[in-house]
Amino acid sequence: MKVHFRQLIFLIGVFCMPYLSLAQTPTDGLMMPKGDICFLFNFEYGQFDHYWEGETLRKNGTIAKVQRRTAMVMAAYGITRRLDAYVGLPYVSTNSTTPNGGKFAGASGIQDLTLGLKYEALRYKGEKGELSAFGSVVFSTPVSNYLSDYQPYSIGIGAPQIDWRGIVEYEWNSGLYLRGNGAYIWKGYTQAEREYYYNDGSYFTSWMDVPSAWTYEAVVGKWFMNKSLRAEFSYNSSISTSGDDIRAYNAPQPTNKVNMDRVGVFAQYFFTNPKGLGLVAAYSRVINGRNAPELSVFSAGVTYQFGLFSPKN
């Protein structure tokens, strides 16, 4: 059985903090066999030294280059043939490279617990290939008291999120496939540790409304080596539905309107021996944005899949 973990998609960030939005599998076109469980252990490194202040790309000697490391464990489980469940938990740490003008301490800690479901709504096999469609919903919420209002070092946005997503994929018999997905990501409120902030006017509260977002993604990929290897190229775009711009030479805050366009590549390899073991690797880069970091991300991970209740070997 193939392992079905896909690239870590770090989209829809609030500034400088691409966080695990919906993890991987809920966004791809594959399902787990009933009763199978799969674990992913992933490590990711991201960095940026430029960011968009509003729509202007700039550098900032106060923060120099910001680095971000994420270690994550995720599990996927096939509840039925058409329904998968997901759970994930990342540990994130951030810092600036030295020398820098700000001398700010980085942040680290356990970020958001992610719980998701994906349902296969359609699978139609034609002469030339197969069409499938899915719906997924992913909920995430902070599980530690990290401070979201400490950008660009915050490890997350500190708010509950619900990601509603539709996915359509067509795979030709040649192994070439195209996939598109779109999502509305509702983001709740995050609590700062101050009772006043400015968001195009005064706010006399510690609660900040984190803008919700729309995201779209287009993927082209192909299977190789008798379906032991696949490679993908992706383009994705995310747009906040509200929010303010980062003000001149000022720190970002969770209320910001964050837009970004990103391109990425992804590869996954499945070992035949030992069976159930796989490797994933990905690279992505933000190519355009608003109140977003010009972020590059490398990631690599190991997956292991096995039958939980009905050992297949």
Added chain:
Amino acid sequence: MKILRLLLVVLVALVTVTGCNMDLNTELEYGSYEFSGIDQNAGTWKPILIAAGSDISIDPPTAENSPQFLAEVNGVKSRITLMSSDEKKSVAHWTNNSVIRWNEVALGLIAKYNLIPGPNEDDSYTLPNPANPAGPPAFPFAHPPYASRALAYLSVAQYDGLISAWHYKFLYQRSAPYKVDADIPHAYVSNNLPSYPSEGAVLATVSRKILTAMFPLEAEYLLRLEHEHLESLILAGENVPSDLEAGKKIGEEIANIALARASNDGMKNAQAPKAVSDSLRAAAFERFGWQWENLESPARPVGLTPLFGKVKMWSVQNVEDTRPGLPPVPGSEVFEKDVKTLQDYAKNVTHERRRIANFWQDGLGTYTPPGHWNDIAGEFILKYKFNSIRTARTFAYMNMAIMDGGISCWDAKYYYYYPRPIQMIKGFETIAGTPNFPAYTSGHSVFSAAAAEVLTYLFPQEGNVFQKWADEAAISRVYGGIHWTFDATVGTAQGRNVAQYTIDVARFDGADN
């Protein structure tokens, strides 16, 4: 089947969560309320900028039975019948204590303009220039000293204007339109304040004028607010147009007096050129053997307002009378002990220390520590149901003490030129932003202690709370990693001491007899 049902429940629950909306306050939530008193004698209180409320003159009003006045009352009555829903909102917004509303306007502008200019492409820095306010960078950079001064002039001018208004209100005793004509609805809780001149009009005009001088790019916005506020006074049934005219005249005149003082208080020289700043640094190095350095990238050539310590104070004759003693010499036992304390805080950021560091940070882009204490004062003013002149008095004395505290603090900062922790502790990192000025003493500590001291005088029953908050604001800077412990403790004592000078003025203004 069971799974499908579970799925449905999960989906419905998630949809429900998505629909949840929080109401986020963009202003202090209060409406019209019954004042704890109307202070009939407030016209005799001693103002700050003028000798007496009667120093500003207005014409006597028309009599209540005169045709002119009755025509005005009728005009108000018919105007009210044409009130739009936006105008109703405006009446509710400005309410019967608009001092707090104008204070909020000031806080919003401070937060809007509290942005430090960033470096240019060639790593140089351009300073905001009042002669070219649009910049870039925009004028002003509303940093804490600037904010303290803007708030002080606003509050003092409001207070003096209201003393004058009260003087004439009780001299002429002309009734409000809602009292004269029972058909005129009064939008607010009624009181027995005579309505000539309108205290609301004094506030609208004086506040617009002072804030326009402090935030010149906001002239249009402020005019609009003034206009809305003046309209609301008619629509609320509080005033007739001639009440407003007299109030506006007082507002204009007291604002001119306040702004004349402001133009010569030394603030325009506070952001000294590099040569002056360098000579202060050299003097400190020669005297003490240390000197603060800006470590930003690119480094800023001049610290923030090196000569703010020379600005004219409200209640202190000579700033050096309030200058604290020498800080610990780097390398001394006391100093090394403090290094260890700071390293310990940095290594063990507890949730409580982090919360305190952030709660009182009031850094760039916010309303600053002086603004935070105005916010706090507003809550207690409402709790004790102060009328508008008591409110203005509270803000006036508190902001005078805050500004005097800031001046005294800046005098110490640039006299001692004492280095920050990031300069003296190798590899040290902070959870708060290190500001562009020397460490000793802590501005937050002085501002907060000065504010707390005046508030304790005005709300003695709440004194413990204010003192605790002032201590917390002070130590917050040490938790943040940007101040030495002695910056905070000495700064707190300095703030309390400076505030006494203003409290001594307050004690004898006639309000507490």
